[in-house]
Amino acid sequence: MFVYRGSTALITGASKGLGKVFAETLAARGMNLVLVARSGDALQALAADLTARHGVKSIALNADLGETSAATQIARELERRGIQVDLLINNAGLGLTGSFLSHDLRKEQSEIQVNVQALAALSHLFGSGMAKRGRGGIINLASNASFQPIPFMATYAATKAFVLHFSEALQFELAGTGVHVMAACPGPTATSFFDGVSTNVSPRSMDRPESVVQKTLEAFDRRKAVVYPGRAGVRAATWLSRLLPRALVVRIAAMASGKMGLHG
Numbered sequence: 129m130f131v132y133r134g135s136t137a138l139i140t141g142a143s144k145g146l147g148k149v150f151a152e153t154l155a156a157r158g159m160n161l162v163l164v165a166r167s168g169d170a171l172q173a174l175a176a177d178l179t180a181r182h183g184v185k186s187i188a189l190n191a192d193l194g195e196t197s198a199a200t201q202i203a204r205e206l207e208r209r210g211i212q213v214d215l216l217i218n219n220a221g222l223g224l225t226g227s228f229l230s231h232d233l234r235k236e237q238s239e240i241q242v243n244v245q246a247l248a249a250l251s252h253l254f255g256s257g258m259a260k261r262g263r264g265g266i267i268n269l270a271s272n273a274s275f276q277p278i279p280f281m282a283t284y285a286a287t288k289a290f291v292l293h294f295s296e297a298l299q300f301e302l303a304g305t306g307v308h309v310m311a312a313c314p315g316p317t318a319t320s321f322f323d324g325v326s327t328n329v330s331p332r333s334m335d336r337p338e339s340v341v342q343k344t345l346e347a348f349d350r351r352k353a354v355v356y357p358g359r360a361g362v363r364a365a366t367w368l369s370r371l372l373p374r375a376l377v378v379r380i381a382a383m384a385s386g387k388m389g390l391h392g
């Protein structure tokens with residue numbers, strides 16, 4: 129069982145949504161925290177609040193993971209401060225909705241940088257130390273979107289397929305080293321994720337971030353490779369893509385994203 133108290137977690141995308149709930153939950157378990165996101169003020173306030181409430185060390189690192197050098201800069205800064213990361217939660221992520229060609233190319237590339245490149249870089253930079261010490265954990269936020277191509281969220285679904293496949297393979301490679309890797313595949317969750325996107329999905333029909341985080345950490349404690357922390361129907365839908373012909377899966381996914389109002 130992973131020992132939380134006194135260990136250090138690095139959480140990306142900790143300024144709001146699932147990342148903030150991970151931070152609050154892990155601080156309550158006595159973990160020291162490194163909080164990463166672009167919203168420096170929100171991170172500073174959260175770090176101060178968690179230190180005051182739980183007596184843990186908590187630092188805020190302002191970083192844009194859309195920049196190619198961000199992961200290396202974070203690792204350098206933590207080395208300079210003598211901070212070792214025991215649990216990495218690659219949570220930062222974003223999803224553009226609407227037609228691929230309607231988006232600014234730089235935004236598409238930034239989405240891939242944050243969801244894929246930064247996640248792989250941080251896993252490498254901090255996973256190496258964990259493997260040497262024979263102890264650690266990596267939780268990567270994938271999605272129910274990981275299981276099929278999704279027209280009008282094309283890049284997002286493809287990046288989340290990467291996260292799932294990468295995490296499962298890494299979990300296998302690191303089995304026996306003392307480092308446990310897990311992918312979390314939530315369904316629609318009531319966070320800021322859909323802010324600024326016109327969608328027909330009401331927050332009432334989404335999962336609560338607190339429940340998603342609790343189920344994710346329970347599964348991590350049980351050393352699962354993949355967790356489905358959303359409602360049962362979301363998990364059931366992930367089976368369709370394993371059973372049906374791919375062309376049909378794409379059509380069904382397009383219908384579903386249209387029904388959610390994501391075609392832009």
Ligand SMILES: NC(=O)c1ccc[n+]([C@@H]2O[C@H](COP(=O)([O-])OP(=O)(O)OC[C@H]3O[C@@H](n4cnc5c(N)ncnc54)[C@H](OP(=O)(O)O)[C@@H]3O)[C@@H](O)[C@H]2O)c1
Pocket residue numbers: 140141142143144145146147164165166167168191192193194195218219220221222223242269270271272313314315316317318319320321322
């Ligand atoms: N909500 C859902 O329905 C859902 C479902 C399945 C999977 N997920 C995944 O869960 C993870 C968390 O999402 P959420 O729902 O909590 O979304 P959210 O409320 O929008 O939070 C996203 C977090 O990512 C950070 N972030 C975004 N771009 C960044 C960048 N360039 N550099 C650094 N940090 C960045 C944001 O911080 P700043 O803006 O301060 O930088 C924020 O803290 C994501 O990987 C998402 O794909 C979400």
